[in-house]
Amino acid sequence: MKVQTIAIISPGELGSAVGGVLKEHGFGAVACLSGRSALTRERALAAGFRDVPALEVLLEEADLVLSIMPPADAVEMAREVAAAMEATGHRPAYVDCNAISPDSSREAGKFITGAGGVYIDGGIIVGPPPWEGRVPVFYVSGEETDPMTQLEGKGISVRVVGSEIGRASGLKMCSAALRKGTLALQTAVLIAAEAMGLTEEFEKEMLGSREALYRQMESGTRRLPSVAARYVGEMEEIAAAFSSVGVTPKFHQGAYEVYRLLAGTPYASETPETIDGGRTLKQAAQTYANHLPMK
Numbered sequence: 001m002k003v004q005t006i007a008i009i010s011p012g013e014l015g016s017a018v019g020g021v022l023k024e025h026g027f028g029a030v031a032c033l034s035g036r037s038a039l040t041r042e043r044a045l046a047a048g049f050r051d052v053p054a055l056e057v058l059l060e061e062a063d064l065v066l067s068i069m070p071p072a073d074a075v076e077m078a079r080e081v082a083a084a085m086e087a088t089g090h091r092p093a094y095v096d097c098n099a100i101s102p103d104s105s106r107e108a109g110k111f112i113t114g115a116g117g118v119y120i121d122g123g124i125i126v127g128p129p130p131w132e133g134r135v136p137v138f139y140v141s142g143e144e145t146d147p148m149t150q151l152e153g154k155g156i157s158v159r160v161v162g163s164e165i166g167r168a169s170g171l172k173m174c175s176a177a178l179r180k181g182t183l184a185l186q187t188a189v190l191i192a193a194e195a196m197g198l199t200e201e202f203e204k205e206m207l208g209s210r211e212a213l214y215r216q217m218e219s220g221t222r223r224l225p226s227v228a229a230r231y232v233g234e235m236e237e238i239a240a241a242f243s244s245v246g247v248t249p250k251f252h253q254g255a256y257e258v259y260r261l262l263a264g265t266p267y268a269s270e271t272p273e274t275i276d277g278g279r280t281l282k283q284a285a286q287t288y289a290n291h292l293p294m295k
Helices: 013-024 038-046 055-061 071-088 102-114 167-195 199-209 211-221 224-244 250-263 281-290
Strands: 005-009 028-031 064-067 093-096 119-124 137-141 157-160
Touching: 005 013, 005 055, 013 028, 013 038, 028 055, 055 071, 064 071, 071 093, 071 102, 071 224, 093 102, 102 119, 102 167, 102 224, 119 167, 137 167, 167 199, 167 211, 167 224, 167 250, 167 281, 199 211, 199 281, 211 281, 224 250
Parallel strands: 005 028, 005 064, 064 093, 093 119, 137 157
Antiparallel strands: 119 137
16 A cells, blocks of 8 residues: 555654655655644644544544654553554554564554554664754564555665564664663763762863763763653663563663653753753753762
8 A cells, every 4th residue: 555644653853853854755744733742733733744633533544653752652552553443443554663672562563463453663763853964764674564665765764674573673772772871871970970079080081082072972961851751761671672682781770760860850841942052061960960869
């Protein structure tokens, strides 16, 4: 079946951007924005989404559903979509694009296939916007990936990594474990240096021996509080994925604690549009250290 209309659940920063580029390439984009924040509604409507009143209507109008949402909610959303499929008889292909473990993806897939739908395991490894000249890469796996491969070159890249559910999500876990786990480690080091009263000395050492890395830390950690609440769930999924294959989950259990700390700071209420670009690494580290449990 030719894919013409794509539903995105739920179009936050990344989902709205993906829907926008797909719409620019001739696809229809729909979403159910009921109950979403004013910012989410603004982003989605600005990207050209058409708002529909309910999940059941979304399934009726879509040829393909992309689930792009916080990982902690992904499996429950698949359950809700499966129930709506059974109630309406509308079963567009469903792609879980979230940062969840292979086991969580298989659990989500059982709901969709149990309702008679087509389930595609997915993972996005680029983003969020701005993408700096790159395009989002959607890795997918499953026995029926054709609905997704129709989107190849339409503002996104689609790469099939096999027929087994869990391969695409596993690849996402490894990628996120490295990138976001590294950011958490860098942040933990900055907080520790501040808590020891060594921030200035640490900065001088880094600028003298590893300036490129320090500059990377400056740019990479600035937006972390604004996404920390979402990364908390992602670290849990990564820890579970690693543990399932016998690799220690403790690295990312530690990263979980770092992101949980950041999510409790005043900066967590920022959005990509309101992040203070002038905030120094020292100012950020002071705020983070002041929110340590012992403080």
